[in-house]
Amino acid sequence: MGEKSACGVGLLGKLNGENLLQSEKYAFELLYTDSVKEMEERIRSTNPRAVIYNYHFFTSPWIEDSRLRRKFSNIVHVMLHHDVTQQMINTYKPRKNFGFKYMVTANPTLKGSNNVFLVNRLAPPFKPKPYVDSGIPKIGFHGFGVPHKGIHRIAKKVQEEFDEAIIRLHIPPSYYGDPDGNLARCRVAEVMGIIKKPATKVETSFDFSPPEKVVEFLGENTINCYFYDPLPGYGLASSPDYAVAARRPIAVTKSHQLRNFIGLTPSICIEDNSLKDIISFGVEPLQKLYAA
Structure with missing residues (x-):
């Protein structure tokens, strides 16, 4: 490889x-x-x-x-x-x-x-620490900073649905697509420009963490979001596999790259349900993925 x-x-x-x-x-x-x-x-x-x-x-x-x-x-x-x-x-x-x-x-x-x-998709073989609810929704994302990841959509949904929240973005550099992290910083600037409510905070990290640390980061969030562009013809995204390993609720768009999450019941697609609803479902919709 x-x-x-x-x-x-x-x-x-x-x-x-x-x-x-x-x-x-x-x-x-x-x-x-x-x-x-x-x-x-x-x-x-x-x-x-x-x-x-x-x-x-x-x-x-x-x-x-x-x-x-x-x-x-x-x-x-x-x-x-x-x-x-x-x-x-x-x-x-x-x-x-x-x-x-x-x-x-x-x-x-x-x-x-x-x-x-x-072959079935493999979730990273790491377990997160037990989730601790701080009382403030933590909305997470992990992945590279290329525009088609739709990070700005996460900010828009949080702005629409919550008066108080923490958006947690882990956007490491990509050797091939963003070696200097310029795209990552652009995505953060977009998010900061969308958020207007003073009680909504944005936390960022940019290091290329080992898989177990990524799973730990995602496991600390109330929900993890992947709001990709439609991307017809693309293969399945690998970043959400880490969110599966984190055993926390997941919200997605109906992107071709996320089609392995489309059709789960109840729907975790943001086109069908709100972030608050998907959070309320817990990990019930993901049981099929855990058993794969």
């Missing part, structure tokens, strides 16, 4: 890779690299039966080089892909997918095929 794991694709690949290390049936090794040469050297030194590549066209384009598949044709090469559509599955052919015979995607909303296998 890519050496620069400071993105959703890298973190999801790391989570799946570390889970495979626990297998009692197969012996796995993890390699963090962005080099075809280093990948070839590891294949020669370990002589594996299979290689799984953590792929995204933007973060790991070097994986598109098919020379390794041709050079080591006796090995099963598998692509872990994060932006998969049903049409891609229905028309899948190895020669049109960089020589990969098989593809795996962590998207249970799709239907697999003989070449494409679906």
Whole structure:
């Protein structure tokens, strides 16, 4: 998988890779690299039966080089892909997918095929501390500061529904999309421009925290919100997986990236219910995700 794991694709690949290390049936090794040469050297030194590549066209384009598949044709090469559509599955052919015979995607909303296998999403294996209700609603968000995350929508909903609240934003830098944190600071400025009520406070943090700290942060919130743009054709978002692990209420928009949360009962979509209503549901709507 890519050496620069400071993105959703890298973190999801790391989570799946570390889970495979626990297998009692197969012996796995993890390699963090962005080099075809280093990948070839590891294949020669370990002589594996299979290689799984953590792929995204933007973060790991070097994986598109098919020379390794041709050079080591006796090995099963598998692509872990994060932006998969049903049409891609229905028309899948190895020669049109960089020589990969098989593809795996962590998207249970799709239907697999003989070449494409679906796996459930993995929540980070960390437990939050017990939630303490301070009497003031804490509305949380964790993710990168790119505009399509819809962070401004969280501020608007809080402004509409609450006279007193704390908006807690954890917006780390993105190695690929926001290395200097400029976008993160822009999102915070947008939020500050929306909030007008003096009893509504905004707390921010920008460090790239380890997964267990992210789960702890989300577990301290009354509710965690992901109000993404529609984003048709995008793969499932990985940030909300941490909110699932935090075992606190979650509110989402009906974004294509959040379609694994759409259809839960009662609805946690902000188009259907208010933040106050979704908070009142507790974690009941999320039980299906906990059991996956």
